[in-house]
Amino acid sequence: MLTRAGLLxxxxxxxxxxxxxxxxxxxxxxxxxxxxxGRDHPFSLADVQEKYAPRLLAADGVxxxxxxxxxxxxxxxxxERLEAETLQEYGLPLEKRIYGMDLFIGEPSxxxxxxxxxxxxxxxxxxxxxxxxxxxxxxxxxxxxxxxxCYTACGFRQTRRLPxxxxxxxxxxxxxxxxxxxxxPHESGVESTDRR
Numbered sequence: 573m574l575t576r577a578g579l580l581x582x583x584x585x586x587x588x589x590x591x592x593x594x595x596x597x598x599x600x601x602x603x604x605x606x607x608x609x610g611r612d613h614p615f616s617l618a619d620v621q622e623k624y625a626p627r628l629l630a631a632d633g634v635x636x637x638x639x640x641x642x643x644x645x646x647x648x649x650x651x652e653r654l655e656a657e658t659l660q661e662y663g664l665p666l667e668k669r670i671y672g673m674d675l676f677i678g679e680p681s682x683x684x685x686x687x688x689x690x691x692x693x694x695x696x697x698x699x700x701x702x703x704x705x706x707x708x709x710x711x712x713x714x715x716x717x718x719x720x721x722c723y724t725a726c727g728f729r730q731t732r733r734l735p736x737x738x739x740x741x742x743x744x745x746x747x748x749x750x751x752x753x754x755x756x757p758h759e760s761g762v763e764s765t766d767r768r
Contacts, residue, residue: 573637573651575698580690582649582698585626585636594638594645596620598678607716608676610741639677639691646682649675649695654709662709662749663732670707671699683718692726700754707754711737711747720748728752 574583585591598604599615609615615623622628629636629650639647651673659666673695677688692710699705710728712719720730728750736744 573635573649573695573698573702575694575702577690577694579642580687580694581640581643582637582691582695583640585624585638585648587626591638591645592620592624593617594678595624595648598648598676601678601680603680604676604678607713607719607740612741637695639675641682641687646679646687647675647677647691649673649691651695651699651703653703653705662734664707664709664751668706669704670709671703671705672709672711673699674710688719688722689725692723692728696726696752696754705754708752710750712750713738713740714746714748720750723750726752 575581585595596615596617596619599609599620602611602614605611605614624636626636632652633655634650634652637649637651638645639649651671654662654664654670654672656666658672659670664670673692675688675691675695677683677691696708699708708728710719710723711734712723714733724730729752731749731751734747734749737747738745
């Protein structure tokens, strides 16, 4: 994924010290970890290299992206085409091209200013247009009100509750399966370069 709109860019995470250090900084911040990975699991640079190195994620079908605002890294996004086993678990149609997306804004000072909505909208548009997704999913914790509000504003709807879906800070937590159906392609004014 390489896509831009205004001051916002989403580009592939690179296996560079700079990119991985940004991830390590965000993933050792308790505010970020409250809903992503868990506050009991801060990441060192070595941890990030072990789990988030782009080649390792790609081997599992996950595409890792960095979010930049005015060319400065501010967040992380990943996406993958969901396989039949996950589609069955979610109760989604096997014949559809369905992608799962996960993300966070790593700079808490930018929270609450609409940046998350911009990122979700831009990434979702790219997935619908370039990856030819028919449905996109997200699965926030049921108590992550800020994320649910953001995703709802971007056209996602709560499809079903996923009981004990994720192990987080030593407890199994429920998540919402949120889905968005891609509309027919149309001009969006978004600059995009397909890097698949």
